Amino acid sequence: MHDQHPADDQHGRERGDHDAMSGEEIVIKPYTAPAGGWGSMRGMAEVLPGERPGVDVLDTLRRQNKPEGFMCVSCAWGKPAKPHIAEFCENGAKATAWELTKHRATPALFQQHTVSEMAQWPDYDLEKTGRLTHPLRYDRATDKYVAASWDEAFAAIGAKLKASDPKKVVLYSSGRASLETSFMYSLFARMWGQQNLPDSSNMCHETTSVGLKAAIGSPVATIQLEDYDKCDAIFCFGQNVGTNAPRMLHTLKSCRDRGVEIVTFNPLRERGWERFADPQSPLDMIAGHETKISTQYHQLHAGGDIAAIVGMCKLVIEADDHAIANGGTRVIDHHFIEQHTVRFEAFADYCRRADWDELTRASGLTRGAIEAAARVYMRAERVIAVYGMGITQHRYGMDSLFVLTNFLMLRGNIGREGAGPGPVRGHSNVQGQRTVGITEKTELAPVERLKTLFQFDPPTEKGWDTVESCRAIIAGECQGFVQLGGNFLRATPEHAKMKEAWAKLPITVHIATKLNKSQLVPGQESWILPCLGRSETDLQATGRQAVSMEDSFSHIYGSIGKVKPASDTLLSEPAIVAGIAKAVLPPNPNVPWDAWVGDYGLVRTAIENCYPDKFANFNERMFEPGGFWKGNPAAHRQWETESGKAEFNVPRALNASGFTDKDGRFRLITLRSNDQFNTTVYGYDDRFRGIRGTRMVVMMNRDDMARLGLQEGDTVALESDAEDGVDRVVEGLRVVAYNIPPGNLGGYYPELNYLIPLEHHALESHVPAGKSVPVRVRT
Ligand SMILES: Nc1nc2c(c(=O)[nH]1)N[C@H]1C(S)=C(S)[C@@H](COP(=O)(O)OP(=O)(O)OC[C@H]3O[C@@H](n4cnc5c(=O)[nH]c(N)nc54)[C@H](O)[C@@H]3O)O[C@H]1N2
Numbered sequence: 136m137h138d139q140h141p142a143d144d145q146h147g148r149e150r151g152d153h154d155a156m157s158g159e160e161i162v163i164k165p166y167t168a169p170a171g172g173w174g175s176m177r178g179m180a181e182v183l184p185g186e187r188p189g190v191d192v193l194d195t196l197r198r199q200n201k202p203e204g205f206m207c208v209s210c211a212w213g214k215p216a217k218p219h220i221a222e223f224c225e226n227g228a229k230a231t232a233w234e235l236t237k238h239r240a241t242p243a244l245f246q247q248h249t250v251s252e253m254a255q256w257p258d259y260d261l262e263k264t265g266r267l268t269h270p271l272r273y274d275r276a277t278d279k280y281v282a283a284s285w286d287e288a289f290a291a292i293g294a295k296l297k298a299s300d301p302k303k304v305v306l307y308s309s310g311r312a313s314l315e316t317s318f319m320y321s322l323f324a325r326m327w328g329q330q331n332l333p334d335s336s337n338m339c340h341e342t343t344s345v346g347l348k349a350a351i352g353s354p355v356a357t358i359q360l361e362d363y364d365k366c367d368a369i370f371c372f373g374q375n376v377g378t379n380a381p382r383m384l385h386t387l388k389s390c391r392d393r394g395v396e397i398v399t400f401n402p403l404r405e406r407g408w409e410r411f412a413d414p415q416s417p418l419d420m421i422a423g424h425e426t427k428i429s430t431q432y433h434q435l436h437a438g439g440d441i442a443a444i445v446g447m448c449k450l451v452i453e454a455d456d457h458a459i460a461n462g463g464t465r466v467i468d469h470h471f472i473e474q475h476t477v478r479f480e481a482f483a484d485y486c487r488r489a490d491w492d493e494l495t496r497a498s499g500l501t502r503g504a505i506e507a508a509a510r511v512y513m514r515a516e517r518v519i520a521v522y523g524m525g526i527t528q529h530r531y532g533m534d535s536l537f538v539l540t541n542f543l544m545l546r547g548n549i550g551r552e553g554a555g556p557g558p559v560r561g562h563s564n565v566q567g568q569r570t571v572g573i574t575e576k577t578e579l580a581p582v583e584r585l586k587t588l589f590q591f592d593p594p595t596e597k598g599w600d601t602v603e604s605c606r607a608i609i610a611g612e613c614q615g616f617v618q619l620g621g622n623f624l625r626a627t628p629e630h631a632k633m634k635e636a637w638a639k640l641p642i643t644v645h646i647a648t649k650l651n652k653s654q655l656v657p658g659q660e661s662w663i664l665p666c667l668g669r670s671e672t673d674l675q676a677t678g679r680q681a682v683s684m685e686d687s688f689s690h691i692y693g694s695i696g697k698v699k700p701a702s703d704t705l706l707s708e709p710a711i712v713a714g715i716a717k718a719v720l721p722p723n724p725n726v727p728w729d730a731w732v733g734d735y736g737l738v739r740t741a742i743e744n745c746y747p748d749k750f751a752n753f754n755e756r757m758f759e760p761g762g763f764w765k766g767n768p769a770a771h772r773q774w775e776t777e778s779g780k781a782e783f784n785v786p787r788a789l790n791a792s793g794f795t796d797k798d799g800r801f802r803l804i805t806l807r808s809n810d811q812f813n814t815t816v817y818g819y820d821d822r823f824r825g826i827r828g829t830r831m832v833v834m835m836n837r838d839d840m841a842r843l844g845l846q847e848g849d850t851v852a853l854e855s856d857a858e859d860g861v862d863r864v865v866e867g868l869r870v871v872a873y874n875i876p877p878g879n880l881g882g883y884y885p886e887l888n889y890l891i892p893l894e895h896h897a898l899e900s901h902v903p904a905g906k907s908v909p910v911r912v913r914t
């Protein structure tokens with residue numbers, strides 16, 4: 136199965152992982168069906184790697200996202216209080232089914248193959264080996280991972296970490312870990328005297344956490360799921376609903392059924408924002424009925440959002456100026472602006488002065504298109520703005536977010552029913568981790584409470600975020616890396632340098648369910664610690680345990696796994712975190728790690744004591760249908776900003792990419808396919824985009840192809856055009872003629888992460904700018 140794949144070069148000049156699916160034909164053909172529909176039914180039937188879903192999988196899916204059920208690991212979309220019969224989607228089913236695969240990556244597999252050998256396998260083949268079963272220690276002499284006992288693992292890891300400088304060790308987490316695990320992990324870090332606590336959010340919605348906090352004093356969505364029942368227009372920027380939050384399609388469909396206008400801005404025509412057939416409605420399915428989702432669709436340039444939004448704001452402000460001059464009805468909500476905001480005039484003047492030639496050039500949209508969108512906005516009483524990685528992963532991502540909040544504030548669309556910003560978060564608990572202390576910033580940690588509750592002095596020196604961790608790794612300063620879930624090495628930018636430096640880390644520890652590339656570049660000492668998945672029964676001293684998470688709407692839910700664990704040798708994440716903490720820290724009677732592992736309810740009580748405002752009666756409320764809301768001051772127009780008001784900001788640039796256009800330079804957008812969850816590749820079928828059989832493609836506008844003399848199916852290389860003197864290349868990419876604006880290219884993450892310079896990140900939030908990467912095409 137593995138040996139037909141050309142190698143992922145370990146050394147020297149990188150050529151990318153060539154992972155065309157062995158034996159399968161590459162097919163590029165536009166997909167004409169809607170999102171959802173029969174395609175998603177077939178997709179669900181094909182979710183498992185060549186095996187039928189067992190009773191366990193079907194039972195787990197039946198309970199998925201329901202009160203007292205199990206919360207899907209795939210996305211952070213809300214779970215309604217009155218769930219659908221099947222409250223899951225094709226991709227949620229895929230994620231669950233792959234967690235419950237019958238395949239096992241046992242010690243025998245690691246005896247058969249050296250690490251250098253497995254490091255060449257594509258992500259898909261690694262995922263297909265199935266669930267990890269035993270703690271594994273890297274044995275350098277044989278270049279193999281060998282089984283060890285948990286006691287050996289904790290003792291060795293503890294000894295090594297204790298001998299390191301805590302301030303130089305990274306404790307990373309992926310946004311999937313529960314509130315209980317995340318709280319314990321962050322407490323361990325601080326008791327150890329450090330807060331190098333980057334999480335996947337640092338590559339994701341950190342721009343939201345920093346930008347929304349600065350603008351409106353709340354780092355998260357101000358809306359709740361119910362607000363979608365009350366809005367009359369939705370503006371969407373840079374989110375791919377059909378693939379990444381498919382359950383949201385039900386919400387959008389019911390909005391459309393009420394006549395809500397949906398205006399979408401995206402360089403690509405993503406099928407989910409075009410049309411949807413509800414696979415849960417037998418009538419729709421039989422009748423072939425589908426709902427048109429977007430009433431307007433604007434294909435702007437990658438990084439063109441600032442200009443497009445400023446254009447709309449300009450029209451709103453000028454319409455209001457006109458109304459004042461002519462005694463007409465005001466267009467802006469001047470009461471809101473006067474009472475609740477600062478710096479409106481500076482932004483209004485900026486918009487009045489903005490030049491249409493520049494706005495259309497930078498956005499890639501015509502003035503007519505921007506006017507049409509602005510008309511919808513001015514007609515609507517209640518507007519929700521939805522966005523994803525298309526906003527956050529740019530050099531000027533925060534500016535994009537600032538103008539987006541300005542846009543909403545113009546007509547008072549924040550802090551009232553049916554209106555507000557609605558970032559669609561990624562991982563199922565990525566927002567919750569930040570809530571319970573996973574942060575490198577002292578001001579976001581409950582320092583005083585930690586001191587009194589647990590009797591220790593938390594560190595005050597800022598820790599490392601993701602980019603800072605990568606810098607330390609590349610500079611050889613990092614002394615160890617523990618990852619609680621995730622595939623850090625594969626998910627981060629500057630892949631060639633990172634891979635070389637990663638191997639030199641004194642110790643790498645991976646708490647994981649599945650094999651991935653990060654584990655196969657072992658540090659000087661390396662451990663894989665296999666854990667239970669969320670769908671599995673977690674039996675501890677006091678019985679079956681539940682865990683909890685927070686969704687994109689700040690609702691908190693309990694989740695109970697009921698499937699028999701993949702192996703008897705697995706430990707839960709809280710047990711592993713406690714095991715490491717006990718091996719590193721001196722005992723502290725106020726932090727009873729063993730009792731906590733025996734009863735997660737005690738961890739929730741500790742969380743409640745640390746954050747009484749958000750988690751009052753946590754244990755009693757965790758199974759409330761629809762989850763309990765932790766609250767949000769901005770939703771009541773209380774602004775916890777520097778000025779105490781909501782803040783208008785003037786953007787620093789009109790082009791969010793952070794580089795100028797020049798001949799031969801393209802903006803590369805790195806994307807997810809429909810068959811992946813982040814770096815986990817489930818297959819080679821990006822159904823909605825009509826690309827099947829390979830992930831090594833570059834999507835290109837036909838005019839650009841003609842200019843470069845390229846035909847569909849030609850093979851090209853992409854080279855970095857960052858002008859920082861670093862040679863970054865990915866070869867072996869097939870050209871796909873695609874409906875994408877000229878000057879922009881699309882391709883898949885993580886294969887293209889070789890091309891992203893580490894320093895090409897959103898300025899304040901440090902989110903790698905994976906949605907506009909400067910590249911050249913080498914033919
Ligand atoms: N099935 C599945 N579900 C997932 C994930 C997964 O990998 N698979 N990942 C999870 C995670 S961690 C996350 S963060 C989310 C990610 O979900 P999304 O936020 O949807 O992220 P991407 O898939 O990266 O796609 C971003 C979208 O932005 C568009 N875009 C790119 N550049 C721009 C731009 O400059 N402006 C505008 N307006 N649009 C742009 C792209 O065409 C694409 O449609 O999904 C989560 N859910």
Ligand SMILES: Nc1nc2c(c(=O)[nH]1)N[C@H]1C(S)=C(S)[C@@H](COP(=O)(O)OP(=O)(O)OC[C@H]3O[C@@H](n4cnc5c(=O)[nH]c(N)nc54)[C@H](O)[C@@H]3O)O[C@H]1N2
Binds near residue numbers: 651815
């Ligand atoms: N170029 C480019 N790069 C990107 C992005 C992009 O759009 N473009 N997106 C970024 C974003 S938004 C994100 S969130 C990152 C994430 O990227 P990843 O780090 O890939 O994300 P995960 O899905 O968290 O990690 C997958 C691994 O988590 C482990 N795992 C799965 N379930 C569990 C569990 O229950 N417990 C534990 N302990 N481990 C588990 C498995 O071993 C699996 O291999 O990638 C970022 N990188």
Ligand SMILES: [Mo]
Binds near residue numbers: 335338339340562
């Ligand atoms: Mo993410």
